[in-house]
Amino acid sequence: MTAEPRFLAIRSERAFNAIVVGIVALGFLTLVGVGAYGISVMRENIIFTRWVAHTYEVKGAISDFLINDERTETARRGYLLSHDTVFSDSVATTSARAGRTLLTIQQLTIDSPVQQANVARMRALVAQQQQAIQVSMAFARGGYSDTSNFYHDAGVDATRQIRALAEQMSEQENNKLRVRESGEQATVDRLIVVAAISSLLLIFLAIGSVWVILRYTRQLNTSQRELATLNAGLEDQVATRTADLRRANDEIQRFAYIVSHDLRSPLVNVMGFTSELEAAAKPLTTLLERAEAEAPQIVTPEAASAVRSDLPESIGFIRTSTQKMDRLINAILQLSRQGRRVLTPEPLEMNRVLQTVTDNLAHRSSELGAQITVEPGLPMVVSDRLALEQIFSNLVENALKYLQPGRPGRVEIGGRRQGVRVVYEVKDNGRGIDPKDHDRVFDLFRRAGTQDQPGEGIGLAHVRALAYRLGGTVTCQSALDQGATFRVSLPARLNAEGPVS
Amino acid sequence: MSEQRHVTIVMIEDDEGHARLIERNIRRAGISNEIRHFSDGASALHYLENDHSGPALNGPALVLLDLNLPDMSGIDILSRVKSNERLKRTPVVVLTTTDDKVEIQRCYDLGCNVYITKPVNYESFADAIRQLGLFLSVIQVPEVEGNG
Numbered sequence: 001m002t003a004e005p006r007f008l009a010i011r012s013e014r015a016f017n018a019i020v021v022g023i024v025a026l027g028f029l030t031l032v033g034v035g036a037y038g039i040s041v042m043r044e045n046i047i048f049t050r051w052v053a054h055t056y057e058v059k060g061a062i063s064d065f066l067i068n069d070e071r072t073e074t075a076r077r078g079y080l081l082s083h084d085t086v087f088s089d090s091v092a093t094t095s096a097r098a099g100r101t102l103l104t105i106q107q108l109t110i111d112s113p114v115q116q117a118n119v120a121r122m123r124a125l126v127a128q129q130q131q132a133i134q135v136s137m138a139f140a141r142g143g144y145s146d147t148s149n150f151y152h153d154a155g156v157d158a159t160r161q162i163r164a165l166a167e168q169m170s171e172q173e174n175n176k177l178r179v180r181e182s183g184e185q186a187t188v189d190r191l192i193v194v195a196a197i198s199s200l201l202l203i204f205l206a207i208g209s210v211w212v213i214l215r216y217t218r219q220l221n222t223s224q225r226e227l228a229t230l231n232a233g234l235e236d237q238v239a240t241r242t243a244d245l246r247r248a249n250d251e252i253q254r255f256a257y258i259v260s261h262d263l264r265s266p267l268v269n270v271m272g273f274t275s276e277l278e279a280a281a282k283p284l285t286t287l288l289e290r291a292e293a294e295a296p297q298i299v300t301p302e303a304a305s306a307v308r309s310d311l312p313e314s315i316g317f318i319r320t321s322t323q324k325m326d327r328l329i330n331a332i333l334q335l336s337r338q339g340r341r342v343l344t345p346e347p348l349e350m351n352r353v354l355q356t357v358t359d360n361l362a363h364r365s366s367e368l369g370a371q372i373t374v375e376p377g378l379p380m381v382v383s384d385r386l387a388l389e390q391i392f393s394n395l396v397e398n399a400l401k402y403l404q405p406g407r408p409g410r411v412e413i414g415g416r417r418q419g420v421r422v423v424y425e426v427k428d429n430g431r432g433i434d435p436k437d438h439d440r441v442f443d444l445f446r447r448a449g450t451q452d453q454p455g456e457g458i459g460l461a462h463v464r465a466l467a468y469r470l471g472g473t474v475t476c477q478s479a480l481d482q483g484a485t486f487r488v489s490l491p492a493r494l495n496a497e498g499p500v501s
Numbered sequence: 502m503s504e505q506r507h508v509t510i511v512m513i514e515d516d517e518g519h520a521r522l523i524e525r526n527i528r529r530a531g532i533s534n535e536i537r538h539f540s541d542g543a544s545a546l547h548y549l550e551n552d553h554s555g556p557a558l559n560g561p562a563l564v565l566l567d568l569n570l571p572d573m574s575g576i577d578i579l580s581r582v583k584s585n586e587r588l589k590r591t592p593v594v595v596l597t598t599t600d601d602k603v604e605i606q607r608c609y610d611l612g613c614n615v616y617i618t619k620p621v622n623y624e625s626f627a628d629a630i631r632q633l634g635l636f637l638s639v640i641q642v643p644e645v646e647g648n649g
Contacts, residue, residue, distance in 0.1 A: 265519065268623075268626065271626075272518065276525070326622075
């Protein structure tokens with residue numbers, strides 16, 4: 001699979017996953033909505049149920065009232081027939097009970113104007129009936145002489161009307177009951193629908209979730225496998241790159257070596273024949289002196305100045321240039337030789353290594369009045385001793401070389417461990433390096449700042465080449481007149497390498 | 502000293518300038534032996550192995566050899582000379598710019614008699630050649646076997 005379609009596949013897969021997750025999330029949201037709706041329907045249902053119960057209560061009260069009323073009527077008749085006081089007592093209690101019940105009905109149906117009106121009518125009818133009862137009973141006791149009322153007893157009629165009205169009221173409540181019960185039924189139906197929808201949704205969601213989880217798990221497994229493969233590939237790649245790098249490095253080293261050698265050959269000629277020229281100038285000078293003494297007229301000023309000043313001056317320039325070139329070639333040669341040396345890693349007590357370095361430079365530093373301090377307890381490192389000695393020797397030497405005049409020199413060497421690496425610092429209070437030159441100072445034959453010190457611009461190039469070889473880096477932190485800090489970061493453990501061919 | 506006169510110095514050096522400087526300094530050291538100069542390996546080998554006046558067939562010789570030659574490596578010439586029955590006792594002085602330790606060891610392993618690195622500094626160079634001249638004036642070169 002090439003990178004491009006693979007990338008597209010990953011992208012479409014991602015989009016698909018997003019859609020699936022979106023659908024599942026939407027499902028859950030709907031479920032929550034349905035649940036909320038279900039709760040509201042349930043609440044409605046509870047209200048309906050309460051109202052139904054209320055209606056039954058009213059109905060119960062109405063029938064209670066009616067029973068008591070009927071009992072009153074029955075008790076009256078009993079009294080009228082038997083004149084037993086038991087019946088008269090019964091009339092009193094049942095009518096009182098009926099009255100209380102009617103009051104209850106009035107209170108219960110406070111929300112219904114129709115029933116309120118009915119209750120009012122009922123109360124009138126009950127009053128009528130009561131009066132008829134009082135009259136008839138008084139008559140029966142003999143307290144009443146007027147029998148007309150007895151024979152035109154309004155009680156019976158009232159009772160009949162009461163019965164009819166109670167029936168009407170009950171019917172009224174029945175109507176309400178029908179409405180409320182159908183409402184209750186509707187909420188129940190709705191609840192069933194909601195429950196059914198929720199169940200279906202739940203089933204779908206469960207299926208969806210399981211599917212998504214399975215899919216993710218499968219993808220996860222696949223990517224894990226791919227990752228493992230990639231990891232293995234990566235290690236191979238790193239090994240290949242390292243080999244490539246090493247080969248390139250070897251090639252550069254060989255190139256530098258050959259170039260420096262082949263440059264040397266013509267240089268031998270230039271220097272050799274310059275010396276021959278110089279030697280040839282001697283007899284010419286003698287000749288000129290003799291000519292001036294014996295035949296001054298043949299000596300031209302041009303000839304005299306050619307022999308006396310032009311020739312020696314030219315030879316001098318050729319000589320200094322070739323000497324400089326020789327130094328440069330030697331520097332390249334030295335670098336290439338350093339690159340060809342096989343590194344031998346060994347555990348190094350850095351304080352001891354740096355002690356050697358500073359001891360070697362002690363004479364220089366005391367001459368300059370500078371002080372070199374090495375922080376005690378520097379972290380250990382497994383690396384190449386010679387290379388490290390060279391690195392720190394060059395860095396400290398540099399620090400001593402570029403001190404700020406008029407400021408007593410101080411060079412501090414410190415270090416710390418950073419994970420699998422160790423970092424050492426060489427810090428001075430010298431003249432510093434302009435930040436724009438920080439990269440340049442590490443280049444071969446390049447220098448920075450005032451050119452008042454001898455040197456070819458080799459030291460730091462050498463340091464960097466060595467640091468690279470040790471698998472490390474070297475960086476510079478400085479500003480003009482602020483001193484400079486050179487930081488060497490190295491792997492705490494350098495792996496032994498095969499000899500460079 | 503008269504015997505030394507017959508020893509031919511075979512100089513195998515591709516750089517004309519070097520050859521001239523070497524010759525001048527040898528002469529300045531007072532050595533007047535014949536100097537045969539070859540600037541490539543093939544003609545030098547031909548002279549050494551097949552030429553009638555060459556060391557294989559006639560007269561003793563001493564070889565001054567540069568390792569960097571245009572057509573072959575001086576190491577090849579050295580091993581050819583040292584593996585040749587008639588030439589193997591001929592002293593070979595390797596005179597080259599290379600100061601690589603491995604290279605030097607290889608030359609001695611192959612039977613090189615003296616290895617001199619050409620110094621870039623001319624005074625040292627001239628000095629080295631003059632001393633080589635002194636050395637040549639006292640060195641005993643074996644006669645070629647089977648030669649009258």
